[in-house]
Amino acid sequence: MNASIGFTLSHLQSMLLFALLISIAFGFLSRRRPIDRVKYIVWSLFLFLLIGVGIGWAMYPFSR
Amino acid sequence: MADETAAPTAPPQDSRRETFAFVIGVAGWLVPGLGHALMKMWGRAAACFLTVGMLVILGAGMRGNVFSSSGNDAFDWLGYLADLGTGTLYLVAKSLETNGADVSHAGGDYGTRFLATAGVLNLLAALHAYEAARGRKA
Numbered sequence: 001m002n003a004s005i006g007f008t009l010s011h012l013q014s015m016l017l018f019a020l021l022i023s024i025a026f027g028f029l030s031r032r033r034p035i036d037r038v039k040y041i042v043w044s045l046f047l048f049l050l051i052g053v054g055i056g057w058a059m060y061p062f063s064r
Numbered sequence: 065m066a067d068e069t070a071a072p073t074a075p076p077q078d079s080r081r082e083t084f085a086f087v088i089g090v091a092g093w094l095v096p097g098l099g100h101a102l103m104k105m106w107g108r109a110a111a112c113f114l115t116v117g118m119l120v121i122l123g124a125g126m127r128g129n130v131f132s133s134s135g136n137d138a139f140d141w142l143g144y145l146a147d148l149g150t151g152t153l154y155l156v157a158k159s160l161e162t163n164g165a166d167v168s169h170a171g172g173d174y175g176t177r178f179l180a181t182a183g184v185l186n187l188l189a190a191l192h193a194y195e196a197a198r199g200r201k202a
Contacts, residue, residue, distance in 0.1 A: 028111035
């Protein structure tokens with residue numbers, strides 16, 4: 001296989017994709033029932049984004 | 065998806081179960097999700113394969129650094145170990161990134177993290193499959 005691919009993602013898109021994929025993996029690995037998995041995925045995704053944006057805002061004063 | 069509320073299938077004898085669990089763990093490391101698939105945990109197998117695969121494709125596509133064994137320092141070695149965690153997908157990442165890594169911009173740096181995360185996540189999934197095969201949890 002010799003097929004080069006390329007993606008150009010923004011910071012927000014990268015964070016969203018990362019958080020979504022990790023949340024799905026954690027949800028499926030740590031819960032058995034489908035409803036529990038969905039709840040875990042949504043809650044984990046929310047926390048990923050909240051903490052990510054929170055850290056971003058916390059670093060804002062030091063960015064310039 | 066199959067019912068995953070049932071206990072995982074494993075041979076009854078302890079020594080056989082240990083061997084079976086080891087094979088499951090190695091299979092799960094080599095091909096993401098294969099360990100769970102061998103135990104008929106189809107949902108988890110699909111989730112592991114798709115999430116780890118997506119992280120590898122995105123990481124390579126963003127031109128993240130796929131570390132090699134010829135690392136210069138401890139961080140390169142740690143990155144190599146993390147990347148190796150993806151098993152055979154490490155070779156896929158290598159083959160996808162024909163233009164080499166480009167960490168001069170944020171996207172490439174994020175790609176490096178995506179690849180390392182894919183490896184560590186796959187190791188976690190393989191360990192989960194190993195433990196499930198031993199009958200400890202699932």
